[in-house]
Amino acid sequence: MKLGFLVDLNLCMGCKGCEIACKVENEVPLSSWRLRVKYIDIGTFPDTSRSFTPLRCNHCENAPCERICPVSALHYLDNGIVNVDSSRCIGCAGCMMACPYGAIYMDPESNTADKCTYCAHRIESGMMPACVVACPVEANIFGDVEDEKSYISRYITEHQGDVQVRKPEKHTNPKHYYVGGGNQTLNPLAHERIEGYGLFNNITHLDTIGDPHHSILDRFTTPIFGGHNDHLKNESFIDMPNDADESHESHEEGGHH
Amino acid sequence: MDHGTVIEATKAVVTLDVALPGIIWGWMITLNMWAKSIGTGVILVGAFLLYRHKKEEMPNLRWMMPLISFIALNVFLLFTLVDLHQPLRMVNIFLHPHWTSAITVGAWMASIFTGLVTLMLAIGALDAFPDFGRHIGIVKTLREKSALYEKVFPFVVVLALPVTMYTAIIMAEASARELWAAPAELVQMLFAAFMVGSASLILISEKWSAEARRDLTLILAISVALSFIMYMGEYFFSFKAAEVEATLAYVHSGGEYFTQFWAAMVLGYIIPFFIAMGSLKEENRTMMKFAAVTTFIGLYLAKSTWLEIPQMIPLS
Numbered sequence: 001m002k003l004g005f006l007v008d009l010n011l012c013m014g015c016k017g018c019e020i021a022c023k024v025e026n027e028v029p030l031s032s033w034r035l036r037v038k039y040i041d042i043g044t045f046p047d048t049s050r051s052f053t054p055l056r057c058n059h060c061e062n063a064p065c066e067r068i069c070p071v072s073a074l075h076y077l078d079n080g081i082v083n084v085d086s087s088r089c090i091g092c093a094g095c096m097m098a099c100p101y102g103a104i105y106m107d108p109e110s111n112t113a114d115k116c117t118y119c120a121h122r123i124e125s126g127m128m129p130a131c132v133v134a135c136p137v138e139a140n141i142f143g144d145v146e147d148e149k150s151y152i153s154r155y156i157t158e159h160q161g162d163v164q165v166r167k168p169e170k171h172t173n174p175k176h177y178y179v180g181g182g183n184q185t186l187n188p189l190a191h192e193r194i195e196g197y198g199l200f201n202n203i204t205h206l207d208t209i210g211d212p213h214h215s216i217l218d219r220f221t222t223p224i225f226g227g228h229n230d231h232l233k234n235e236s237f238i239d240m241p242n243d244a245d246e247s248h249e250s251h252e253e254g255g256h257h
Numbered sequence: 258m259d260h261g262t263v264i265e266a267t268k269a270v271v272t273l274d275v276a277l278p279g280i281i282w283g284w285m286i287t288l289n290m291w292a293k294s295i296g297t298g299v300i301l302v303g304a305f306l307l308y309r310h311k312k313e314e315m316p317n318l319r320w321m322m323p324l325i326s327f328i329a330l331n332v333f334l335l336f337t338l339v340d341l342h343q344p345l346r347m348v349n350i351f352l353h354p355h356w357t358s359a360i361t362v363g364a365w366m367a368s369i370f371t372g373l374v375t376l377m378l379a380i381g382a383l384d385a386f387p388d389f390g391r392h393i394g395i396v397k398t399l400r401e402k403s404a405l406y407e408k409v410f411p412f413v414v415v416l417a418l419p420v421t422m423y424t425a426i427i428m429a430e431a432s433a434r435e436l437w438a439a440p441a442e443l444v445q446m447l448f449a450a451f452m453v454g455s456a457s458l459i460l461i462s463e464k465w466s467a468e469a470r471r472d473l474t475l476i477l478a479i480s481v482a483l484s485f486i487m488y489m490g491e492y493f494f495s496f497k498a499a500e501v502e503a504t505l506a507y508v509h510s511g512g513e514y515f516t517q518f519w520a521a522m523v524l525g526y527i528i529p530f531f532i533a534m535g536s537l538k539e540e541n542r543t544m545m546k547f548a549a550v551t552t553f554i555g556l557y558l559a560k561s562t563w564l565e566i567p568q569m570i571p572l573s
Contacts (some may be wrong), residue, residue, distance in 0.1 A: 030320040033275055035272065036275050037273075037275065037281065038274045039271070039272045039273035039274060040269050040270065040271055040272065040573075041269070041270050041272045042269045042270075050272070055573045064430065064431075064432040064433070066357075067357045067358065067362065067430055068357075068359070068427070068430040068431065069355055069358055070349075070350050070356050070358040070360035070361040070364065071346075071353045071354070071355055071361075072355040087485045088346070088349055088353060089343065089346070090342075090343050090344075090346040090347055090349055090350065091339050091341045091343040091344075091346070092340075092341055092342075092360060093281050093282060093342070093522070094358070094360055094427065094430070094431065096278070096281050097281065097282060097431035097433060097434060097568075098430055098432055098433055099433055099572070100432055100571030100572060101433075101572060101573045102278070102433070102571070102573040103573065105278070106281075108343055111342035111343050112342065112343060116313055148456070164487035165439055166573070170432060172432075174422060184269040185269075188570075188572060188573050189499055189500065189503050189570070189571075190269060190572040191268075191270060191271055192268065192269070192270050192271065193270075193271045193277075193571065194270055194271075225337070230294025235350040
């Protein structure tokens with residue numbers, strides 16, 4: 001058995017129901033996401049289109065996060081799920097460095113790495129992942145990709161030629177597929193994050209998330225030098241004071257409309 | 258963005274998404290790598306000098322070499338630990354090791370290496386200060402086993418190589434960051450060790466023979482030159498991977514990482530190279546000490562830049 005996910009981007013309407021269901025089911029803390037839906041706009045008014053791309057852990061067959069984890073906190077289950085044992089995680093963030101899909105986050109409450117587990121606890125009880133249940137248009141399809149009679153296998157067969165995975169060149173062999181995706185939707189370098197167009201550009205992270213001063217040293221230095229959240233901001237292509245913001249442009253075309 | 262800006266018809270723009278996580282591995286990991294380079298570098302360079310010269314020509318090397326290594330390795334281990342979000346669980350690396358991870362293999366090797374360097378330091382320092390702790394049992398025992406230093410040293414030298422380079426394998430396993438390519442990083446780690454290893458020993462070589470000091474100068478000149486060439490190659494000619502190109506295009510266009518990178522190159526590579534070349538013709542000890550200090554600063558800045566820039570690009 002190899003459990004896999006397929007998202008039909010032609011069906012997804014960006015309601016974020018899956019995102020909310022995931023948050024609630026897994027008690028994902030503020031500022032963290034196991035599953036998120038990214039909005040991408042293409043074109044110039046009035047000829048524009050908007051695509052919605054749900055992004056979650058790809059449960060790779062050759063998972064870089066599993067390989068780099070020094071204590072096997074990230075491990076494979078027999079059904080193909082890449083699971084996390086947060087009680088073993090040492091919080092080295094190696095998995096965050098290794099995951100080509102940016103799917104792993106450091107839980108600010110437990111101080112351990114966490115990510116989508118395809119709701120392994122629900123699967124164990126014979127239930128579907130929370131995001132699948134919540135999707136009003138059945139864009140999320142989940143099942144055994146090794147069973148050719150399963151719905152997901154039949155869906156993949158029916159859409160041969162239009163089934164893609166993210167970053168296949170990484171040889172991670174993801175078990176998460178997209179139908180109706182294009183370069184613009186699946187390649188993070190093919191679209192721009194322009195200041196003023198996105199939400200959450202300048203957020204303040206909770207402790208540990210993306211904070212370069214996140215360690216236990218702070219527990220000693222904070223009383224003397226003050227807290228560090230005051231000056232934190234998301235350092236990204238958008239926020240860095242860099243001339244590149246204006247000159248760095250992608251001219252790639254494609255994607256689905 | 259200005260209201261007047263026109264977005265090209267074919268251009269995709271992210272209009273709703275979460276924030277990028279920013280820098281995950283920051284200055285502590287930089288410090289970790291930098292300190293480890295010193296800790297292993299002094300052993301490698303020291304071994305080379307002991308192979309080339311009589312130890313009488315370098316009277317304090319026997320105890321100063323393990324002392325510098327010991328201090329640097331402890332800084333490295335401390336910040337490795339402090340950077341963990343669950344530092345007390347570090348013990349899991351030893352209780353539940355996952356051997357495909359370079360972090361695990363590295364932690365084991367670095368621990369054994371530090372243990373052996375500690376033993377060398379104890380023996381070397383006690384031999385250097387014969388009046389210290391004459392009546393203490395363990396001190397007496399260590400003095401009696403002084404020959405152990407020379408027996409352990411070859412193993413320490415051999416172990417210094419993988420301990421120097423394993424961080425490059427961690428970076429290679431961090432497959433999301435294409436800038437960190439294994440072959441290049443392996444060699445850069447080795448050069449870094451020779452750079453700061455020779456720089457460290459330059460600072461304590463006042464009473465050494467001129468030949469030994471000349472060797473140190475030569476090692477510094479060669480290692481900074483080769484490392485600089487590699488950085489230039491990576492910085493200007495990394496065309497093949499889209500993510501690397503995007504990362505470097507960002508740095509090329511200016512901003513703080515651009516400044517930091519070139520400050521690193523000037524301080525850590527260009528200045529030490531020319532001072533060392535000048536000192537090979539006519540020795541200038543003061544300038545060589547200055548070159549050693551700028552090498553330390555430059556290497557830290559270079560490591561910091563190279564560590565952080567690939568973390569700036571969006572992965573999904």
